[in-house]
Amino acid sequence: MADINVSPARGRSGTGAPGSALGSGQGAAQGGAADGGARDPAYDLIELMFFAYRDFVGDPDHVLERYQFGRAHHRVLHFVYRHPEIRVADLLDILKITKQSLARVLKELIEQGFIQQKEGQVDRRQRLLAVTEKGRALALELARLQTERFARAIAQSGTTRDQAVRFLYAMIDPESREDVTRMITQADRALARTKER
Amino acid sequence: MADINVSPARGRSGTGAPGSALGSGQGAAQGGAADGGARDPAYDLIELMFFAYRDFVGDPDHVLERYQFGRAHHRVLHFVYRHPEIRVADLLDILKITKQSLARVLKELIEQGFIQQKEGQVDRRQRLLAVTEKGRALALELARLQTERFARAIAQSGTTRDQAVRFLYAMIDPESREDVTRMITQADRALARTKER
């Protein structure tokens, strides 16, 4: 990022004391909830979120380059891994994209042997999606990278895992929270079932 | 998102007790740092981050539609607002995009009167960028939306603002942290200077 400053007064501070220069306030009216809804913009949080997310998806991005895959492929692979035998319609519902968009990346993931399709047993119109062993390996590799990042962040920031979960959960639109929770716990169960076989 | 389940056993739980069903573990080896680097993937955190960010940028997205602007415009507007009189080269450095990409959105922001350019005083090759009053208003509106989300999330999750800052900070690549910190504090100062005039 170099330095945005025009002036030469660039001070190398410490090598990264966690949260070092980011003190908890850029002025006055902040913590109190008694202001009339006109609180100061939280630029630090906004920008930290921006950069945190950039790096969070950056790890996988680098790995995916090896296969000429992009983020779209990552999302598909991830959710198919998490929901073995998922129907196309349900995957679309999670990703909130059109089937035409999905088709493009899905095609490549299937051609390169990361995902496979099988006909539904009960409803033969359905094409149930699941990862192959190769797909599982890649999905796991990517998840591990992101997990490591979370582990480091939690340890270094002195928060608990639980707090991180609750904070991120509370960042989600209230209307979606239930759906997200249900989706996560359900996937956990489905995945556990897959393992124990 | 409807429901991914094929089976009909969909249980409406509570209306959203914060973190309700998201207990702190999907099995065994988790909290301890004593495992050999092969900890279980933190799918809950990964997916929560995904949805949290989606909604975090969703708020601005909706507002920006009014002007036929996208996220690219938002980023440019935001960072120009935060760094009055920024040079084009420095803006490119923050955004990490090419000047051709920047040119497109910048052109529209200037045409519609959200950003203005002026020739550098010391170096007349430079075109210093700054928001207009109209641009300031929009940037503030968007920042407020995101600030509200953070405020709610912090309050509802029972974390402190400081913990949120430290957590997000620790999610950033160590090599970038210093740069980000410097950028944020510097922008805070520059913005404060603008105000006090």
Added chain:
DNA sequence: CGAATATGTCAACATGGCTGACATAAATGT
């Protein structure tokens, strides 16, 4: 004065969204 720098611009291309239209097979309802 010549080289380096700051910026802009033209052209072409990639990725990953989108809409609309239409095809096919299987399930479902009357």
Added chain:
DNA sequence: ACATTTATGTCAGCCATGTTGACATATTCG
């Protein structure tokens, strides 16, 4: 049994936003 609905796929084209490469202009600097 047949008509309708559902699940999925596919063709064609558009849009937003990123990329590379090449080149033009003005200004500063050694």
